[in-house]
Amino acid sequence: MSKRAPVNKNDYIEDAYFEDLTHDGNGVTKIDGYPLFVPNALPGERGKVKVVKASKNYGFGKLIEIHEESQYRQEPPCPIYHQCGGCQVQHISYEGQLKAKEKHVRDVMARIGKLPEVPVHPALGMEEPWRYRNKAAVPVGEREGGLVAGFYQQRSHEIIDMDRCIIQHEKNDEIIQKVKEICQKYGIRPYNEEKHRGTLRHIMTRYGYQTGEVMVVLVTRTADLPNQNQIVEEIVSSIEGVKSVIQNVNTKRTNVIMGDQTKVLWGEEVIYDFIGDVKFAISARSFYQVNPDQTKVLYEKALEYADLSGDENVIDAYCGIGTISLFLAQKAKKVYGVEIVPQAIEDAKKNAELNGFTNTEFEAGPAEAVIPRWYEEGIKADVLVVDPPRKGCDEALLNTILEMKPRKVVYVSCNPATLARDLRVLEDGGYKTLEVQPVDMFPQTMHVECVAQLVLR
Structure with missing residues (x-):
């Protein structure tokens, strides 16, 4: 006989105690061991909850009132925080x-990695945890005949119009408002996803923190x-710092932002920015970290864990546009980077040239195929750095690392659960595993990045 949930939809729990926080910021209370996930509730709090969904193994609730408040609770500074799906923990x-982020990393290290004894340091945070994002991409819609642009409402495709987002750099707010006004003035119709009609799908901006350079991308x-x-002329004349106006064409019925065709309408194909002393060319489609201040913290930690003397061969798996590779190249004898996206490898080569690095080599292809071939060709790594996507390292790559036996592995991760599994x-x-350092790249959300240092026993 299958067990039934101890609660039903529309039940009220008069005195729920919240003991934990999920990776997406929901409070967790348990009824006879049955977990109920409740948005806006914090660990250590008590409150009244209404059950809104009850499946066999877990349910969801709505916080009706708080009886005992956490010392960490605060009033969210953003006026649309409760409607918008952009942040989870303001x-x-x-x-x-x-x-909470440190605890999350500690918990998955023990539960998934079976590594409760590995030191997890306090998360490295920001002095000013607002206005940090150098890139914005917002969908465009229509309301009462006017253009609106903003993030989607939680669990819906309703756009919340906004004139500012307090985790975006002010410059991005200014650009989005200006571009919205200009497109409205010239009668540009927003995209309607139900009917697959209209022109403008997204407005995207990139801002170089160190250089002040601006890229505007119109996704149509x-x-x-x-x-x-006329639109391009007004964008260029009314927004300071614009170096690049790009059109990206996405003809598909999809919620993926960018399409396959990108063309320069005005100016350069790239803008430039620095992380530390390393200069990067950033195109409309480049993967470039959105929080440059904390990226520097993250990469300096990776460099510290690599502990290079200048004699080492380093392999950077999942190297992207060469961001970590070039940080490592400052101290290594030779850095080999591999990445599955060919365009990213072209960018990595250009970035190496831009900075005058002659000790780097980049190749496009899956890391789990390229690195074993390098190994057969006699390219052995003293230090191997991985920075995989959220799903973690490919099993074949982990097997190659175990076969190749580099002295050190530095694992940079955007998902603590897959980090723990791979460790x-x-x-x-x-x-x-000697230690794990969480780094807060995305304040006001529950995302946390980590760097782990491993040595061959």
């Missing part, structure tokens, strides 16, 4: 956010952009 003080459904010349595999294969 109702937690920054100190509380950092503690059609290759034809009515009144293109377990490397531990079982002869490595020892």
